[in-house]
Amino acid sequence: MMLQPDVVRFIAMGESQTHNGDEEEGFRGAAEQQVEGNPFTFSPQLLRLHRDHELFEDGDVFRHMYLQDLFISEAEEQPAPSVSEFGCHISGCRAVFSTLHEYEHHYNSLHRHVCCSCHRSLPSARLLDIHIQEWHDSLFTILAQKQDMYLCLVEGCGQKFRTSQQRKDHLIRLHKYPPDFRFDKSRKEKGTREASREQRTDTAVEAADDVCRSEGVCEVMCGVESNQLEQEESMETHASSEEAAQSEDFSASAQTPETNTERLKPRYSYRVPKTVCFGHGSVRGFRGQRGRRK
Amino acid sequence: MWRLNKVRHKAGGHANSLEELRTKRREKERALRQARRDRQLVSKRLLLNEDEEQDTMEVAPGEQDVVTLFQILHHGGTEKEAFLRPLSKALRDPSAQLTFIKLENSMHLLVGLLTGSDARCRLQAVRCLHELSHSPHTSVASACLPATPYLLTYLSGQSTKFTELCLYTLGNICPDSERVKERLLAQGIIPALAGCIQNHRHNLAVVEAAGFALFQLLQSKDAAQKVIPTVLASSLPSQLLSVLTPDPDFGLAPAIECAWCLHSLTSSSENHRELLAQGALRQCCSLLVSLGGAVADGNTDQGLELLVCPLLRCVGNLLSSCPAEALHSQLGGVDLVAPLCELVVALLHTLPALAKETAWVLNNLTAHSTESCSALLTLNLVPRLLELLPFSQGINTMVLRVLANVAHKKKEFCVRLAELGLLSALTATLKMADQNVVTLSLEVLFMIIVSCPQVCRA
Numbered sequence: 001m002m003l004q005p006d007v008v009r010f011i012a013m014g015e016s017q018t019h020n021g022d023e024e025e026g027f028r029g030a031a032e033q034q035v036e037g038n039p040f041t042f043s044p045q046l047l048r049l050h051r052d053h054e055l056f057e058d059g060d061v062f063r064h065m066y067l068q069d070l071f072i073s074e075a076e077e078q079p080a081p082s083v084s085e086f087g088c089h090i091s092g093c094r095a096v097f098s099t100l101h102e103y104e105h106h107y108n109s110l111h112r113h114v115c116c117s118c119h120r121s122l123p124s125a126r127l128l129d130i131h132i133q134e135w136h137d138s139l140f141t142i143l144a145q146k147q148d149m150y151l152c153l154v155e156g157c158g159q160k161f162r163t164s165q166q167r168k169d170h171l172i173r174l175h176k177y178p179p180d181f182r183f184d185k186s187r188k189e190k191g192t193r194e195a196s197r198e199q200r201t202d203t204a205v206e207a208a209d210d211v212c213r214s215e216g217v218c219e220v221m222c223g224v225e226s227n228q229l230e231q232e233e234s235m236e237t238h239a240s241s242e243e244a245a246q247s248e249d250f251s252a253s254a255q256t257p258e259t260n261t262e263r264l265k266p267r268y269s270y271r272v273p274k275t276v277c278f279g280h281g282s283v284r285g286f287r288g289q290r291g292r293r294k
Numbered sequence: 295m296w297r298l299n300k301v302r303h304k305a306g307g308h309a310n311s312l313e314e315l316r317t318k319r320r321e322k323e324r325a326l327r328q329a330r331r332d333r334q335l336v337s338k339r340l341l342l343n344e345d346e347e348q349d350t351m352e353v354a355p356g357e358q359d360v361v362t363l364f365q366i367l368h369h370g371g372t373e374k375e376a377f378l379r380p381l382s383k384a385l386r387d388p389s390a391q392l393t394f395i396k397l398e399n400s401m402h403l404l405v406g407l408l409t410g411s412d413a414r415c416r417l418q419a420v421r422c423l424h425e426l427s428h429s430p431h432t433s434v435a436s437a438c439l440p441a442t443p444y445l446l447t448y449l450s451g452q453s454t455k456f457t458e459l460c461l462y463t464l465g466n467i468c469p470d471s472e473r474v475k476e477r478l479l480a481q482g483i484i485p486a487l488a489g490c491i492q493n494h495r496h497n498l499a500v501v502e503a504a505g506f507a508l509f510q511l512l513q514s515k516d517a518a519q520k521v522i523p524t525v526l527a528s529s530l531p532s533q534l535l536s537v538l539t540p541d542p543d544f545g546l547a548p549a550i551e552c553a554w555c556l557h558s559l560t561s562s563s564e565n566h567r568e569l570l571a572q573g574a575l576r577q578c579c580s581l582l583v584s585l586g587g588a589v590a591d592g593n594t595d596q597g598l599e600l601l602v603c604p605l606l607r608c609v610g611n612l613l614s615s616c617p618a619e620a621l622h623s624q625l626g627g628v629d630l631v632a633p634l635c636e637l638v639v640a641l642l643h644t645l646p647a648l649a650k651e652t653a654w655v656l657n658n659l660t661a662h663s664t665e666s667c668s669a670l671l672t673l674n675l676v677p678r679l680l681e682l683l684p685f686s687q688g689i690n691t692m693v694l695r696v697l698a699n700v701a702h703k704k705k706e707f708c709v710r711l712a713e714l715g716l717l718s719a720l721t722a723t724l725k726m727a728d729q730n731v732v733t734l735s736l737e738v739l740f741m742i743i744v745s746c747p748q749v750c751r752a
Contacts, residue, residue, distance in 0.1 A: 042737035044661035044699040047654060048614040049607070051561035052333065055654065055688070058647030059603045060335060061326045063554060066600055067337035068322065095413070101455065102414070108453035109413040124450035155450070156485025156528070176480045177443050182409050 126155065127183055134164070153177075153184055336513060338466040339506060340428045341459060343421075360390045364397050367407075374407065378418035385425035395426070395437035405441050413453075420445075420459045427466035435470030438463070442474075443481050449490040457494065458503045465507035468514075475514055483511065484524050491533045498545045501537060505551025508534075512558035522563045531559070531569055535577045538605075546597040549581075553604035560611040575612045576626035578605050586633040590640040602637070603648055610655040618662035630659055631669040635678055638689075646687055653682075653692035660699040667700040671710050676700075680719045690723060694734040701741040708745035716742065717749065 049055055088095045088103065090111050097103040113128035114121045117136040122128040130151055133140045143149055148160040150167040154175050161167040168184060171177040177184075329335045363381045367374060384390050394400050407419035423441055426434050445460045464483065467474050487504055494500035508530065511521055525531070537552040556574065560566060566574075582605045589598055609630075616624050634656050641649040660666045670676055682693045697716065701708050716738070723735040742749060 040737055040740040042698050042702065042734070042741070044702050045695075046614040046658050046661050048564070048611055049561065049654070051558060053561075055650065056561075056607065057327065057330055058645075059607070059651060060330055061323055062603065062645075062647075063600065064326050064335060064337045065319070065323065066550075067339060068326075105417055105453045105456055106413040108451060109416055109456065110411070112452050123447050126450055127447070153447075154482035154485070155489055156482055174480065175443075175482060176477045178440060181443055183447060 123183065127153070153181075333515070336469045336510075338428050339462050341424060341462050360384045360394050361397065364394065364400055364403070368399065368403055374412065375414045375418055378407065378415060378422065382418060382421040382425050385422055388430055391426055391429040391434050392431055395434055401437055401440050405444065408441060409444055417456055417459075420456060420463065424459050424463045424466075427463040432470040435467035435474050438467050439474060439477060442467075442478060446478070446481055446483055446486045449486045450493065452493070454494065454497055454500055457490065458499050461490070461500070461503035461507045465503070465510040468507070468510040472514075475511070476520075478511070479520065479524075483507075484521075484528055484530070488528045488530050488533065492529070495533070495536070498548055501548035502545075502551050505534070505537070505548055505555055508555045509551060509558060512555060512562065517558070518562045522559060525559065526563075526565070526568045531556075531574070532572050535572060535574055538577050538581045546601060550597065550601050550604075553578075553601055553608065557604035557607045557611075560608050564615065566612055566615040570612060570616060570620075570624060573626070575609065575616060575624045576628060578608045578612070579625055579628040579630055581605060582609060583628060583630065583633045586637040586640075590633075590636045599641075599645055599648060603651065606648070606651045606655050610651070610658050613655065613658040621663055622665065629669070631656075631666050632673050632675060634659070635670075635675045638682060638693075639678055642682065642685065642689070646685070646689065649682075650688045650692060653689055653696065657692055657695045657699065660696050664703050667703050667707060670696075670700055671707065671714075676711065676714045676716070680715060683719050683723055686726075686728065690726075691728070691730045691734060694723065694731065694738060698734060698738045698741070701738055701745070705745040708742045709749075712742050712746055712749045 085096055085098045086103070087093075088097070088106060088111070090107075093111070095106055097106065109123075110121050112121070113123065113125050115128060115132055115136070117132070120131070122131055130153070134150065140149055144162070148162050150161040150164050152159045152161070152167060152170060152175075154171070157175070159170060161170060164184075168179075171181065171184060172179055326335060360381065363377050363384060366377050367381070385394060404419050404422055407415045408423070410416060410419075423438060423445075426438055429435070442464070445464055448460050449457060451457060464478065468478060469475070487508055491501060491504045494504070508525070511517070512525070514521060534552040534556055537548050538556075556569075556578070560569065560574075569575075582602065585598055585602050585605070589602060613621075634652055638649050638652045638656070641652060660670065670679070676697075679693050679696065683690045697711065701711055720735050720739055723731050724739075726732060726735075
């Protein structure tokens, strides 16, 4: 193989240098004793490629072609097993189904995480645990007087608060939750229930009726069960007055921060299945003005 | 769930479909490439109903119907579900989507139904939201914000179809606006995803959907600062890795999504400590080796390359931050050298871009590892590498780097390389037009000549 004269010169210089190096080191030694003008500077390099690197372009396009072109379908390979119509076996629940999928979804949505004390259904095991603690655990109530017991609802946050209102503020401020988040209604003191119920009777009842028809959240039961007007289960009144300021949805009438749970329980329970709950004191429908707007 | 077979079948059934399909694909590809260059590459996914066919030219209800349906639903009545179904179909149309979000209380209604006591309505409501989330208009995503805390809450529920829809909806709206993304982060989307994957880890469809949602979250421009640290601190990395098992029953689709998530993690951030500590390198390598074998055997299941690609990238980037001394223990005894060489050769003609990425991984493997270089020689893989030298598009550059890595280690290696015919291969590459190729060829040549000058006289 013929080599150019100047290349030979470089090589000759390089050779004399490498004699000193350890054989195992290969060319590292040569590099350290770099001869001036030696253009051969190769050393092995680890190449770290950022996700936007052009080397990744084709693969990325390939990936997105998959995401966009090759659409996905819910259908199973085998058709869903069809069964004759059957009802939900939870006592008190009147739902009826014709496919297993429907039943599965119904059961998982409404009967999964049910509180044994009040039979409310929560969306997840975690919220159920929190519910039981905050509503049915007398030890919790005692401890809550002295220390921060109300746990933030966002998984992973872990912060605790002295009152449910403080927790709610935290949810709104830090986690950007809406003020009317349905799975966080605080339990009210039982003491002033009577007073509050009196005050709220007219407006709440009126509103409830209106609300129920227009919003239809609990219309399933409205239509099926008696038409008697029912009190909302409990109003997070302290919160709701705040909510009223924030959204015109709630009636302007002052609602005191009480719960009507115990007193109203019999009435409310006709209306919405016991098995469904959206957190303590949650509204079955929409209160106040919201229903009025058509 | 991804069903490639179904797609092929449908495509075949159409008249003139093949040519149309090809044209459509070419256009899409062009658009995607441009989008990537503009750093705007984002995709959404639409989950179809059981009874739906993508190709049916069903007359879309249209905008007017959206308004009518909404009014019916808004005014109450007991047959909500009957009206929600057509509403979700109507919301497939982009202009209907815009109309809907502008209607007063429309989102409020959907949220109410989403959290109501009727499970069927919940499902239909989430379908409506899902259709909205697929909108090409970014304003629609912001309109869906009131639903997000509920979608996230439901991720820890048990209903699988419902959860799947929530996940794809969240994944679709994530990349649309900074505001949406920040809201989701504040509302705890990362722990919610972690919990969801944990609960539903045996369900293919849900894991795939969760992987997709996480992938979308990781695409944001500032992901490295705002998203990745939280993700790395959660249980998500170990969960993603656990999906990457070579279990044929588990299915490709969830593994594909999880692998792309891992690629996003490794390529956006330089901090690979946690991932390495959790054995990411070993896990990705062993799966890569199994898949590589399948690809090399001529397995034409298209999904395999979709999984091989992100795995290669993960391995490549993880190798780049793995200290040389730790390489052997990190790899856990997985022999990468031979499978990678086989893979380069196998992909060369079908997916040359992927062959180049494989060669890149080989470079990172051999850069500081005398063992790997030695393996290349003893396993007689060099001749296969030499065969790659004629090929352009960056393949020969990368292969030359690999050969240079080998030559750089020891004089004996240079001798071996020369014996294997490297010099004659170099005479070809020295004549090529690409400057990088010529430069690298000279470097390799230099090292060989210095090590074994007797070769030159031959």
